[in-house]
Amino acid sequence: KEENRDGYPPLYDRFSSFYSRYVYRRIKDCWNYPICSVPGAEIVLKNRITRDSGWTFEFTGEKTKCLNLGSYNYLGFAEPNGPCAEFAIESLHKYGVSTGATRQQYGTCDLHVELEKLTAEFLGTEDAITFGMGFATNALNIPTFLSSGCLVLSDEKNHASLILGIKLSGATVKVFKHNNVQHLEKLLKENIYYGQPNQPKDHYKPWRKILIVVEGVYSMEGSIVHLPDIIALKKKYKAYLYLDEAHSIGALGKHGRGVVDYFHCNPKDIDILMGTFTKSFGSAGGYIAGSKKFISFLRKHSYAAKYATAMAPPVAAQIIAVLKILMNKDGTNEGQKRIMQLARNTRYFRRRLAQIGVIAYGNQDSPVVPILGYLYSKIAMVVRTLIEHKIATVGVGYPATPFLEARIRICLSAAHTKEQLDYALDIIEKVADQIGLKYSRKPRDPK
């Protein structure tokens, strides 16, 4: 127990400190590697010596170049080649690193205006607004249009930024089982019609409004939302729909337009389309797209638009360059090639993992590939051993996953070559044998 000074409780004492003190402290060598390169298909990590206590490290001065299976670089745009970097550097000279003001003051530069126009065009919506941080896009915008008296039906695996935004709004939350459309419908039924199930439609609505909140691709599960079914439900029960496409925009669909594109849905059927530029765009920040009326409401009232400094101009320039490539405005078809390469890499990698016999969660088209290890101790050994083989992956455990469902999370990229993927798969097979990760009872596919 920490010593208290003058009767004060320790400032940093929390329920979760049990885990950081007794579980994660023993395996802290699995995180916090400073990187010394672009987070591309390969990544350079700074070698560390981990001290016995605390979270302080010493650096050895040596570096390790690893195959990068840990960054969200789905389309390979984090690599500093091509027109994206040129445009970002040009904008740095013209506008500097920061606009030094909020959007409503002098923070809006012409790059923001162009970016929002292109984002809306890419997504097929009437308008879009952008923000400097993806996390804050959720956390600070949801409280702008929800308050007490509203009901949120939230998928149990939703990201922390969505959960925080919902909490801050003061709305009532009911959580439905992950990607379980039947459970969502049960909650809608219970909450829309008061009383008996055979009462006339629109009899009585106990809530000011109902918002369904889901993600496109779930970042710890690799699952893809059942979007067409959820759109049908939201129409049937007159609810609103908020879709976070952080991991699906750019990474899914024939044109890279996310799950909406993947399922050939109409973007106008989603009331609030949110996404981030951190993953497929190799940049930073987030957007919300929707009707002109809704976006102009956010421009006026959003905490993130009113009180936070605008997105950095070089960051906006990088996204503009990527959007133009994805929409083939440069006429090179480069965007399409990368989208197809990511889809091929994903299917190939997942098929080989199934042959190896490990359990990989999620959809066959999802570039987020969590490999189940159950125990965190096992995951720590896998992460360490893979780094010894010069492969960087991410180990995740409680509270980001259920306590006994710790996993290795791999993010695939269009920038990975087949040779790199084969190398990773061969090593994963070896490590899975060594550490015992082959839980799958599926028969191996014949080669």
Ligand code: PMP
């Ligand atoms: N939404 C989801 C679903 C996410 O996974 C993340 C972060 N990975 C965010 C929002 C926050 O985005 P950012 O990292 O760009 O701040």
